[in-house]
Amino acid sequence: MPECLLASRLLARHGARAAFSLRTGGVSPPPFDSLNLGEDIGDAPAHVAENLRRFASAAGLDVPPHRARQTHSVRALVCTGAGCAHADEADILIGLDGAAVAVRTADCVPVLLADIEAGVVAAVHAGWRGTAAAAAGRAVSLMCDHGARPERMVASIGPAIGPCCFEIGADTARALASDDGETKRHVRHQGGRHFADLQALNALQLRQAGLNESHIERIAACTCCDARRFFSWRRDGAGAGRHLAVVALVGRA
Numbered sequence: 001m002p003e004c005l006l007a008s009r010l011l012a013r014h015g016a017r018a019a020f021s022l023r024t025g026g027v028s029p030p031p032f033d034s035l036n037l038g039e040d041i042g043d044a045p046a047h048v049a050e051n052l053r054r055f056a057s058a059a060g061l062d063v064p065p066h067r068a069r070q071t072h073s074v075r076a077l078v079c080t081g082a083g084c085a086h087a088d089e090a091d092i093l094i095g096l097d098g099a100a101v102a103v104r105t106a107d108c109v110p111v112l113l114a115d116i117e118a119g120v121v122a123a124v125h126a127g128w129r130g131t132a133a134a135a136a137g138r139a140v141s142l143m144c145d146h147g148a149r150p151e152r153m154v155a156s157i158g159p160a161i162g163p164c165c166f167e168i169g170a171d172t173a174r175a176l177a178s179d180d181g182e183t184k185r186h187v188r189h190q191g192g193r194h195f196a197d198l199q200a201l202n203a204l205q206l207r208q209a210g211l212n213e214s215h216i217e218r219i220a221a222c223t224c225c226d227a228r229r230f231f232s233w234r235r236d237g238a239g240a241g242r243h244l245a246v247v248a249l250v251g252r253a
C-alpha cells in the first residue's frame with residue numbers, strides 16, 4: 001500500500017506521535033483521490049471513514065483523533081478521551097490525558113505541539129488568517145494554562161503552500177507583515193506581486209512564544225507544487241481533498 005503519512009522525527013525523538021497525511025494510500029475516487037480526510041466536502045462518508053481508519057492506524061493511534069469545525073479563527077477546544085468529530089468551532093485543539101487531536105488542511109499550515117513532561121499536546125490550523133491572528137502563539141499560551149512550558153515544547157510545522165505559490169493581495173501582505181522587521185522578511189514583494197512564507201511566519205511565532213529554535217521542525221514541501229503527494233485548495237479549488245495532521249503522546253492514545 002502506498003505511504004499515507006509523513007511522521008515528525010523531532011516529536012518522535014521526544015516521545016510524541018505526530019503525523020501529516022499524504023494524499024496517497026486511501027480509497028476515495030477522483031477528485032478526492034485517494035486519502036481524503038475531509039468529512040463534508042462531497043466525498044462518500046464510507047470512503048472518508050476508511051481513510052481515517054487507515055491514517056489513524058498508520059499513525060499508531062488506537063482511536064480516531066478529536067477534530068473540530070474549522071473557521072480560520074483562534075478559537076480553542078480542550079479535548080480528553082477518545083476522539084470524534086466535534087460540532088464545536090475551533091482551529092486550536094488542545095489534547096490532555098493522552099487525547100489525540102487533529103486539524104484539517106489543504107494548503108493551510110498545520111502546527112503540532114507537545115510538552116511530554118506536562119502531558120499536553122496541541123494541533124493548530126493556521127492559514128493566512130490564523131497566522132495573522134497568531135494562532136500558534138495562542139496555542140502555546142493555552143498549553144501553558146495546562147501546565148506546559150515553552151522551553152520544553154517541541155513543534156512540527158507541516159506541509160503547506162510554499163512561498164513559491166502563495167501569492168497574496170496587498171491587504172493580506174500588510175496583515176501578515178507587521179511593523180517589526182522579522183515578519184517582513186517572510187513576505188516577498190516582486191514586481192507589484194506579493195508572496196508569503198506561512199511556515200516561516202509560524203516558526204517565528206513559536207520562537208517569539210519562547211520555543212527553542214532546535215525544538216521547531218519544518219517539513220519542507222509545497223502542497224501546491226507537489227500534486228502527487230498533496231491536495232491543494234489553491235491548485236484544485238474548494239473541492240480539493242483535505243489532509244489531517246495529528247498529534248498524541250506515545251502510549252497514551
Ligand SMILES: [Zn+2]
Nearest residue numbers: 164165222225
Ligand atoms: Zn509551490
